[in-house]
Amino acid sequence: MSRFTCLSGQNGVEHIRFRTGAKQRRAQRIIPVFLPFLGCPGHCVFCAQDRQTGKNASQGVASILSEARAATALLAPCGPGQSRELAFYGGTFTAIPAEDRRACLDFLATLRQEGRVTLARCSTRPDALSPSVLDELSANGIDLVELGIQSFNDKALDLSRRGYDGRAAMGGCRAVRDAGLKLGVQLLPGMPGCSPEVFLDDVRRALDLAPACLRFYPCLVPEGTTLARWFREGSFSPWTLEETVRALGEALNLAWQADVPVIRLSVAPEPAFDASLLAGPRHPALGAMIQAQALLTAATDAVARLGRTPRRLLLPRSCQGFLYGDRGSLKERWLELGLGPGRVVFDRNADQADLC
Numbered sequence: 001m002s003r004f005t006c007l008s009g010q011n012g013v014e015h016i017r018f019r020t021g022a023k024q025r026r027a028q029r030i031i032p033v034f035l036p037f038l039g040c041p042g043h044c045v046f047c048a049q050d051r052q053t054g055k056n057a058s059q060g061v062a063s064i065l066s067e068a069r070a071a072t073a074l075l076a077p078c079g080p081g082q083s084r085e086l087a088f089y090g091g092t093f094t095a096i097p098a099e100d101r102r103a104c105l106d107f108l109a110t111l112r113q114e115g116r117v118t119l120a121r122c123s124t125r126p127d128a129l130s131p132s133v134l135d136e137l138s139a140n141g142i143d144l145v146e147l148g149i150q151s152f153n154d155k156a157l158d159l160s161r162r163g164y165d166g167r168a169a170m171g172g173c174r175a176v177r178d179a180g181l182k183l184g185v186q187l188l189p190g191m192p193g194c195s196p197e198v199f200l201d202d203v204r205r206a207l208d209l210a211p212a213c214l215r216f217y218p219c220l221v222p223e224g225t226t227l228a229r230w231f232r233e234g235s236f237s238p239w240t241l242e243e244t245v246r247a248l249g250e251a252l253n254l255a256w257q258a259d260v261p262v263i264r265l266s267v268a269p270e271p272a273f274d275a276s277l278l279a280g281p282r283h284p285a286l287g288a289m290i291q292a293q294a295l296l297t298a299a300t301d302a303v304a305r306l307g308r309t310p311r312r313l314l315l316p317r318s319c320q321g322f323l324y325g326d327r328g329s330l331k332e333r334w335l336e337l338g339l340g341p342g343r344v345v346f347d348r349n350a351d352q353a354d355l356c
C-alpha cells in the first residue's frame, strides 16, 4: 500500500494526502477484566502485571469475576450503533484452567445476551495456542486475540527468555487469523536484545500479518523483576526517552500509513507501578511526544515527495494538541520544513492530512 495519495487539484497543483491516525483515536469503550499472571508459565523477566494492573496476583478467577459482575451490573444495554467491549487482560488466557476459562466465557455470554457488551477480546502468548482453544474462543464470543509477541527477533526472544522463537511467534499470529479471529500484536521495544532497528523490523513484520491493532509497550524496569536485577548488575540498560520517542515515532508512522491502529504507546499510568520503577523511558506526555514525532516524520516524507516548499498543510483537528511536541521542542523542525504556524491549518472534518 502506498504511503501517499497524490492528487491534482485546481490549476494542476499537486496535493499529497497522508494518514495521521485521526480515525484510530476514536476508541470504543473497553471494560477490562484483569487476570494478572493467571495461566502464565512463569514470571517473564520484564513483567510486573500485578503492579501494572493494580490487581492482587493471588486473587482467584471466581473473585475477579464477582468484582466484574458488580462493575457491569449497572451498565445500560448498548443502543443502536453503540459498541462496548469486554477484555480479558493481564495473563495467558488460553492457558488458564479450562473451568476458569469456561467461567469467564459464561460471564461474557451473559453480558452479550443482555446487550451490555457487543465485542470481546483476550490476551495470551503465541506459544499457548492450539486449534481447539482457538475454536473455543471463536465459538464463545471472543472476536480478537492479542498476542504478547514482544519481538519476532530470535536473539531478543532468547535474551529475554521468552521460551519461543520468531518462527513460533509468526506461527501464533497466523493461527489466530486462520481461526477467523482478529489479531492484536503487542511489542516490547527496548527489551533485552531489541535495538531500534530490531523494533522497526518487528513492526514491519507485524504489519505484514494484517493485524487489527498493535500495542507498543516501551520496556521499563520495575522493582521485583529479573530485569531489575540485570539493571542493578549492569547487564541491561533501557532505552533513553529520546531513543524511544524517535523509534516509536517512526513505528507509529508506519502503522498510520498501513492504516493499522496503535492502541497503546506506553504502559497505562498506575501509581503502584510508577512507584516501583527503577529506570526506563517514562514521561507523562510520552504518547503525545511519540505522535508528534510520527506526524513530523510523515510530513517530512510528504514534503520530500512534493519536491518543493509547501504552501499549506491541512491537518485533522485531533493533531492540534501534539503538533509541536513537548513544550514546543519540534517547532524549529516544522519551520525548517517550511511549515510555520501560518501554513498549518486544522479541520475538524478531515481524517487525513493534505499537503499542497
Ligand code: SF4
Pocket (backbone or CB within 6 Å): 037, 040, 041, 042, 043, 044, 047, 048, 049, 090, 091, 092, 125, 148
Ligand atoms: S509477559 Fe505475559 S506471559 Fe509473561 S508473565 Fe507477563 S502476562 Fe504472563
